[in-house]
Ligand code: HEM
């Protein structure tokens with residue numbers, strides 16, 4: 001943004017601000033800001049950090065699980081805490097969607113942090129913002145970059161299992177599918193490739209990479225053999241393997257080095273380095289941790305700015321699992 005605005009630009013800016021303040025009257029998309037809670041809940045970042053530090057200390061993998069939860073929240077009608085809502089006899093949420101069921105984990109960690117936040121600042125901080133901060137802290141606690149998180153999201157009063165099924169990419173996705181699914185969210189191929197670097201931490205169940213290790217040819221032979229040892233041809237569907245064999249719980253650029261060595265765990269991972277449009281970028285990230293970190297941060301902020309479509313009724317939930 002320019003430092004000095006010309007008078008005409010200033011006029012236009014003033015008008016735009018007035019329109020956004022006066023306009024709508026309902027659930028118009030709010031402008032997020034890192035200072036959103038600086039007067040209403042100045043301790044929120046510290047409370048979330050402490051909660052994440054204790055969760056990650058208890059189990060390193062939890063950092064990965066929370067980062068993934070944020071991605072799965074944001075890709076379904078924006079980052080609105082919709083993934084956190086429990087099913088009830090009259091409400092079907094997102095937890096039962098294919099990409100989430102028996103897979104997304106860490107809901108108790110968000111509950112515990114929310115309870116702490118409520119003690120200090122009652123009915124002030126949304127679950128969606130807590131998840132955004134928690135994901136940032138997860139990355140940093142495992143050795144990755146940090147950044148200031150724009151805040152001011154509201155929590156949804158609805159969720160969509162069908163949108164969760166439609167919007168979240170599966171492990172068998174082609175490069176073209178990945179680019180188009182991220183494109184549908186306003187994210188570029190570069191954003192997609194940088195965000196996929198999240199797979200430098202965490203684990204995958206055997207059922208999601210079995211086909212790759214038994215049938216694909218663009219895979220390092222000794223890596224495939226290693227993975228087959230704990231992922232049999234049949235059975236053991238839920239057996240876990242780390243995405244990154246060298247540094248499974250460190251947020252580094254090893255994911256890209258693995259891709260270059262044809263040691264991507266999922267079919268969708270290796271699609272980023274298989275003779276296509278993302279090869280050069282993968283090579284660049286594999287040799288430059290700082291370039292990866294910078295692009296990852298940019299893309300996380302962009303993904304975090306996805307907001308519910310206008311007209312969606314929102315609130316600050318008191319309990320992340322249910323609407324007020
Ligand atoms: C590009 C398309 C993507 C696909 C197809 C994909 C698919 C998957 C799959 C199949 C798993 C294993 C789930 C399980 O075994 O239960 C997984 C785990 C994970 N994903 Fe992705 N993912 C993608 C992008 C992302 C993005 C953008 C992020 C975050 C920015 C992310 C973060 C993670 C993390 C951290 C884990 C490990 C979770 C844990 O250990 O609990 N993924 N992903």
Ligand SMILES: *[C@@H]1O[C@H](CO)[C@@H](O)[C@H](O)[C@H]1NC(C)=O
Pocket residue numbers: 220221222223
């Ligand atoms: C596969 O990986 C192993 C172990 O890292 C390495 O020694 C070997 O050279 C790789 N094979 C190929 C064909 O690149």
